[in-house]
Amino acid sequence: MSPASPSRSVRLGIIGTGGILDRFLPGAALSTPIEVVAIASRDPDRARAAAAARGIPRAHGSYDDLLADAAVDAVYICLPNSMHHDWTMRSLEAGKHVLCEKPYTTDPAEVDAAHDLADASGLVLTEGFMWRHGPHALRFVEELPRVGELRTIRSTFTFRLESEADIRLGAELAGGSLMDVGTYCVSASRLLAGREPVAAIGIAWPAPSGVDDRFSGVLDFGDGLAATLTSGFRSQHSSIEAIGSDGSLRLDDPFAGRATRLVGSDGFAVDVPRVNPYQLELDDFAAAIGGEGPPRLGRADMLGQARALRALYESAATGRLVRL
Ligand SMILES: NC(=O)c1ccc[n+]([C@@H]2O[C@H](COP(=O)([O-])OP(=O)(O)OC[C@H]3O[C@@H](n4cnc5c(N)ncnc54)[C@H](OP(=O)(O)O)[C@@H]3O)[C@@H](O)[C@H]2O)c1
Structure with missing residues (x-):
């Protein structure tokens, strides 16, 4: 180069x-x-x-x-x-x-x-x-032991779609709310679980084009740990919550680089400085190109995402629990 x-x-x-x-x-x-x-x-x-x-x-x-x-x-x-x-x-x-x-x-x-x-x-x-590179995602993982034994991960990412001509509603363009924003919930669930799901259940509510206008799902991570997730194009909400034997930890607006405060049910609260997540993503990409090590999100992470998304869609299509 x-x-x-x-x-x-x-x-x-x-x-x-x-x-x-x-x-x-x-x-x-x-x-x-x-x-x-x-x-x-x-x-x-x-x-x-x-x-x-x-x-x-x-x-x-x-x-x-x-x-x-x-x-x-x-x-x-x-x-x-x-x-x-x-x-x-x-x-x-x-x-x-x-x-x-x-x-x-x-x-x-x-x-x-x-x-x-x-x-x-x-x-x-x-x-x-890009959200995976941000300080809030990293701090959430660091603080996770506060909740004790992790039992439930709850995440939601919805926003109001402004145009019915948006690529996100195009069936031939692989649109859908799980693809667009629910995929962040899958990413968050996998990150906080620290492992890959063993089973998935999904329900899709279709838009007229056939893609999911709204999607709700459960990822079973085994050993009693489950993640529930919701995505959609007709409301505005974004949050992640980790619930464990000793309490819970919550982050509002976690995915777009706007999150400010990580809050625990035990009174813990920390303001994590905002850093542009696209900058961090590109710094990581450039470091990997420069030979400093693999990118944060490589083959294993991309495989985990693809498998979980496929299982959720397969479950929604068949009405059955899908084992991974
Ligand atoms: N990480 C994030 O924060 C984030 C945020 C938003 C979107 N995204 C992702 O970025 C991608 C693009 O999203 P966007 O919001 O930028 O979409 P967009 O505004 O609709 O732009 C898509 C671009 O793709 C090109 N394109 C090629 N074939 C097309 C087709 N058949 N129909 C429509 N566009 C076509 C067009 O560029 P030309 O026609 O000029 O070639 C168009 O400008 C998606 O995969 C989305 O999930 C990521």
Whole structure:
């Protein structure tokens, strides 16, 4: 890799021009090793407009053109969910490191195929669960022993969808509330449980397009530990609670980098400083590219996510408990 500037050592290309960039780019600007050098759209005019509006030097009128750009070391894929795996494979084949938005997939075989290719090519692949890099997630895990023997993890992530034309309602784009925001609840449940679920039950309430407008599920982690989760597009709430033999621990608004205070039922409360989670995600990605160690979210984590999501959807579709 030939760095574009001494301090910005990873030249990043962005694939997609959507709403996430309003949140992602301020974080990228704060990440010292990251230099955003190019953006690609399916439409050349949209690529030029996005590059001009966001101060990105080069615009590519197709995703393939960006992958052929030798001055791009790594890509950030922020496309609809159905396109994540395909464009990750194409990016790895083009020799680019990949940070792909969540959820990567519901198919564990796709996770393995992508990581096999990344490993064989000496490239880094990670999934964009930026909240996992934030100090609140790390502190929650540290403080978890306060609750005693962990029995229940309860998490909810819902928001009011503004447009019925949103990609999140597109069946062919792998939309759905569990895919979009419930996937954070799955991530939180797995993180706090410290292990993978052994069974799943799900109920989906469909939107007219067929995707789940709302989803509720239970993940059984064995040894009496269960996680309940709810996602949806018609209300506004986000929280995680861990409930144990000695009390509980709660974090409001944990997933979007806005959380402030971790609160315990025993009177414990701590204000954890906010740090831009996209910056931390990119710092972690760049460190892995620089050979400092694996990314925080590698193959094992991505497999755990895919397996749990698939089991929840399978249960909702069949009305049966699904063993993992
Ligand atoms: N981690 C987070 O905080 C976070 C937050 C929001 C979203 N996300 C994830 O980021 C991804 C994109 O979300 P978004 O909110 O940015 O979506 P969006 O605003 O709808 O943008 C999606 C982009 O994908 C491209 N695209 C390619 N094929 C498309 C198709 N058939 N239909 C629609 N768009 C298509 C479009 O760019 P061009 O047409 O210009 O190529 C479009 O701008 C999703 O996977 C989502 O889960 C993550």
